[in-house]
Amino acid sequence: MAKSIDVSDLDIYYGDFLAVEGVSMTIPARSVTALIGPSGCGKSTVLRSLNRMHEVIPGARVEGNIVIDGQDLYGPDVDPVEVRRQIGMVFQRPNPFPTMSIYENVLAGSRLNAKKMKKTLADEIVEKSLRAANLWEEVKERLNKPGSSLSGGQQQRLCIARAIAVEPQVLLMDEPCSSLDPISTSAIEDLIHDLKTSYTIVIVTHNMQQAARVSEDTAFFNLAGAGKPGRLVEMNSTRKIFSNPDEDSTEAYISGRFG
Amino acid sequence: MSAVAHIPLTHPRLPRWAPWLVTAVAGAASALLAMSIGWGVTGWAVAAVLIYTVALPAWSRVVENRRAAKDRLLTTLVWVAFAIALIPLVSLIWKVVEEGAPALSAEFMTYSMRNVVGEGGGIYHAIMGTLVITAAAAVISIPIGVMTAIYLVEYGGRSKTARTITFLVDVMTGIPSIVAGLFAYALFVLFFGEGIRLGIGGAVALSLLMVPVVVRSCEEMLKLVPHDLREASYALGVPKWRTIIKVVLPTSLAGIITGITLALSRVIGETAPLLIIAGSTDSLNLNLFNERMQTLPVFIYYSYTQPGVPPSFGQERAWGAALVLILIVMTLNLLARAIGRYFAPKTGR
Numbered sequence: 219m220a221k222s223i224d225v226s227d228l229d230i231y232y233g234d235f236l237a238v239e240g241v242s243m244t245i246p247a248r249s250v251t252a253l254i255g256p257s258g259c260g261k262s263t264v265l266r267s268l269n270r271m272h273e274v275i276p277g278a279r280v281e282g283n284i285v286i287d288g289q290d291l292y293g294p295d296v297d298p299v300e301v302r303r304q305i306g307m308v309f310q311r312p313n314p315f316p317t318m319s320i321y322e323n324v325l326a327g328s329r330l331n332a333k334k335m336k337k338t339l340a341d342e343i344v345e346k347s348l349r350a351a352n353l354w355e356e357v358k359e360r361l362n363k364p365g366s367s368l369s370g371g372q373q374q375r376l377c378i379a380r381a382i383a384v385e386p387q388v389l390l391m392d393e394p395c396s397s398l399d400p401i402s403t404s405a406i407e408d409l410i411h412d413l414k415t416s417y418t419i420v421i422v423t424h425n426m427q428q429a430a431r432v433s434e435d436t437a438f439f440n441l442a443g444a445g446k447p448g449r450l451v452e453m454n455s456t457r458k459i460f461s462n463p464d465e466d467s468t469e470a471y472i473s474g475r476f477g
Numbered sequence: 478m479s480a481v482a483h484i485p486l487t488h489p490r491l492p493r494w495a496p497w498l499v500t501a502v503a504g505a506a507s508a509l510l511a512m513s514i515g516w517g518v519t520g521w522a523v524a525a526v527l528i529y530t531v532a533l534p535a536w537s538r539v540v541e542n543r544r545a546a547k548d549r550l551l552t553t554l555v556w557v558a559f560a561i562a563l564i565p566l567v568s569l570i571w572k573v574v575e576e577g578a579p580a581l582s583a584e585f586m587t588y589s590m591r592n593v594v595g596e597g598g599g600i601y602h603a604i605m606g607t608l609v610i611t612a613a614a615a616v617i618s619i620p621i622g623v624m625t626a627i628y629l630v631e632y633g634g635r636s637k638t639a640r641t642i643t644f645l646v647d648v649m650t651g652i653p654s655i656v657a658g659l660f661a662y663a664l665f666v667l668f669f670g671e672g673i674r675l676g677i678g679g680a681v682a683l684s685l686l687m688v689p690v691v692v693r694s695c696e697e698m699l700k701l702v703p704h705d706l707r708e709a710s711y712a713l714g715v716p717k718w719r720t721i722i723k724v725v726l727p728t729s730l731a732g733i734i735t736g737i738t739l740a741l742s743r744v745i746g747e748t749a750p751l752l753i754i755a756g757s758t759d760s761l762n763l764n765l766f767n768e769r770m771q772t773l774p775v776f777i778y779y780s781y782t783q784p785g786v787p788p789s790f791g792q793e794r795a796w797g798a799a800l801v802l803i804l805i806v807m808t809l810n811l812l813a814r815a816i817g818r819y820f821a822p823k824t825g826r
Contacts, residue, residue, distance in 0.1 A: 269712065271711060274707070274711060299714055299716050301714075302711060302712055302713065302714040303713075306712060306713070307708075307712035309708065309712075313703070313706055313708070313709045315706060315709070317724075317727040317822050326710070326713060327713040327715075329723075330710060330715040330719055330720070330723045331713075331715055331719065364822070366822070381712070381713070384713060
């Protein structure tokens with residue numbers, strides 16, 4: 219089910235503004251890859267380009283190749299909607315659908331696409347996804363309550379359950395813990411550990427300890443200077459990045475001596 | 478030892494009953510004044526308010542402090558402004574109920590004016606005409622209005638087309654209702670010739686007035702839907718049109734329905750366009766596409782301006798119809814609130 223992703227010579231523009239320049243990286247399957255770097259260096263932009271979500275922003279466009287499973291995501295015949303069905307995403311702020319119950323939120327991926335399914339199959343998917351997201355025990359008694367009745371950490375796990383209910387090949391996470399308290403963060407990190415056996419996960423985070431805890435590989439992005447495009451400085455195994463990085467600027471950023 | 482001076486956090490306060498005491502004193506003082514000079518109730522009320530507005534802040538200034546005095550002065554002024562705003566509303570409703578309530582009866586609500594001279598008769602034909610024409614106007618303008626709003630918010634962005642449409646909608650908001658009526662009349666004259674009177678023409682004229690209101694309110698409601706929700710839906714591989722139908726519209730449904738109902742209650746009382754194109758009749762007519770149709774506003778207008786001989790019966794019917802019209806609008810508003818509450822996203826807390 220999980221696939222690796224090859225990114226080569228990726229340039230991302232917002233209108234005429236070049237936001238990210240010359241990114242080439244290979245994201246391995248069935249592992250967690252963390253994208254770190256200062257604010258505005260383009261890591262979220264790169265993440266969004268992996269499932270063509272940046273296209274939602276007017277004027278955003280991409281040059282270069284992103285190949286997953288031998289298919290170029292930006293090929294002329296590629297349907298972005300199909301891409302997003304294969305590559306799920308979890309956002310910075312929990313965003314359950316306010317008009318739907320917990321149960322319906324988990325099934326949103328199928329229900330919104332008007333897929334018919336038997337009640338028993340639907341129940342099965344809901345339980346499986348909520349169990350995978352470590353949320354089942356907390357909500358199994360109130361599946362028909364609105365999704366917004368949950369706490370922030372529970373809502374974020376509900377969003378993860380919603381993303382994995384459609385069984386994507388890749389799961390993208392854009393700072394999934396930045397609005398959560400340490401206990402919820404820890405729950406989500408445990409979840410990421412469990413999920414990487416079946417999914418390729420890419421996570422953007424500002425929390426260096428989190429990157430060190432959850433990821434196998436880490437990519438460090440930086441800006442060449444104010445107003446210049448962001449670029450990939452270094453990508454290595456997480457162990458190497460946090461102990462003996464190749465680049466000086468990586469070490470400076472990680473050890474907090476960032477200038 | 479610290480050299481910081483002791484700063485008191487408490488200061489003297491007027492007792493809680495101070496405003497009531499001042500009210501009583503101001504009322505009594507102004508009554509004395511009114512009786513000695515010979516003013517009526519209005520003079521008494523104005524004087525009482527003036528005395529209160531001066532007395533309470535002055536007392537507060539002496540006992541409390543400057544800030545508390547200002548607070549009391551402004552609180553008084555806000556309440557006075559509120560009361561002044563309420564006067565026309567309350568007196569209007571009072572007058573309509575007083576004059577109209579005696580007219581209400583089973584006969585009044587269930588009979589038309591067919592072959593009625595003098596006493597008796599009813600407004601059944603006008604009620605039905607108003608409901609049918611307004612419903613037709615809603616059927617025409619709700620799809621146009623909602624879809625225009627969806628285009629403007631979801632697809633148009635800041636494109637030239639979208640900006641042009643927004644501008645034209647704003648211009649449409651300002652169309653005088655009589656012009657909408659003349660437009661509908663001119664339109665139907667093209668097809669049916671001079672002197673045409675049709676219920677559907679009234680519906681067209683009303684929808685001309687209704688569309689811009691619906692577009693504007695729906696646009697605001699759709700803009701309120703967080704962008705996060707659209708992204709969440711896209712990220713699940715849901716196409717844009719399904720996202721709009723299944724996520725954006727349900728989330729904003731309560732606001733959209735409220736906006737539509739307000740637009741309806743805005744046009745239901747329109748007189749001028751219906752006078753021109755829907756005409757006036759004494760009989761019940763439920764066919765939008767055939768002959769004249771009576772409506773409540775037009776009925777009120779004719780019953781009051783041409784009440785017949787003796788005039789008292791016609792005028793009483795006019796007041797009764799006005800009361801019924803107000804009740805219909807009020808019901809619409811209550812319905813909108815109920816529907817809005819029913820469809821609002823539930824928080825479950």
